[in-house]
Amino acid sequence: MAKNIYLTTAEEKLAHLIWRHAPLTSPDLVTLAEREMDWKKSTTYTVLKKLCDKGIFKNDHANVTILLTQDELIAHQSRRYVEDTFGGSLPKFITSFFGGKKLTPTQAAELRRLIDEHEKGDVNG
Incomplete structure (x- = not known):
C-alpha cells in the first residue's frame, strides 16, 4: 500500500459505522446511516463509493465487506506520518x-x- 489514505469527516463517520456492523448489505447500511447520522441514501452511496475507491471496503452485489480494518488503517497512516515527517526515523x-x-x-x-x-x-x- 504505497499511497497515503486520508479520510474526510464524512468518510470517517461512515467507516466507523461499517466497521461496527460489517458485513452488511448496502441497503442495510443506508438504513443505519439514515437512523444514526440522518443521511440520505445518495449521501451514503457517494461516501461508500469513495471509501471503496480508497481500498478500505468493498461493495460487491450490494454486500459491503471490510478490506482494511480500523487498526490496519491507523497503522498505515502512522507509518506514513513517520516516513513523511521524520524521514522514517x-x-x-x-x-x-x-x-x-x-x-x-x-x-x-x-x-x-x-x-x-x-x-x-x-x-x-
Missing part, C-alpha cells in the same frame, strides 16, 4: 513525541517489551 518521532517529558516506568517497560518483540520477530500482525 522512529527514534526521531519518539523524541519529538515525548518532547522532553519523562517516561513513566509502565511506559518504559511497555516500550522495552515492544522493542524486544520486534527484534525477535515475535509480533502478531
Whole structure:
C-alpha cells in the first residue's frame, strides 16, 4: 500500500459505522446511516463509493465487506506520518513525541517489551 489514505469527516463517520456492523448489505447500511447520522441514501452511496475507491471496503452485489480494518488503517497512516515527517526515523518521532517529558516506568517497560518483540520477530500482525 504505497499511497497515503486520508479520510474526510464524512468518510470517517461512515467507516466507523461499517466497521461496527460489517458485513452488511448496502441497503442495510443506508438504513443505519439514515437512523444514526440522518443521511440520505445518495449521501451514503457517494461516501461508500469513495471509501471503496480508497481500498478500505468493498461493495460487491450490494454486500459491503471490510478490506482494511480500523487498526490496519491507523497503522498505515502512522507509518506514513513517520516516513513523511521524520524521514522514517522512529527514534526521531519518539523524541519529538515525548518532547522532553519523562517516561513513566509502565511506559518504559511497555516500550522495552515492544522493542524486544520486534527484534525477535515475535509480533502478531
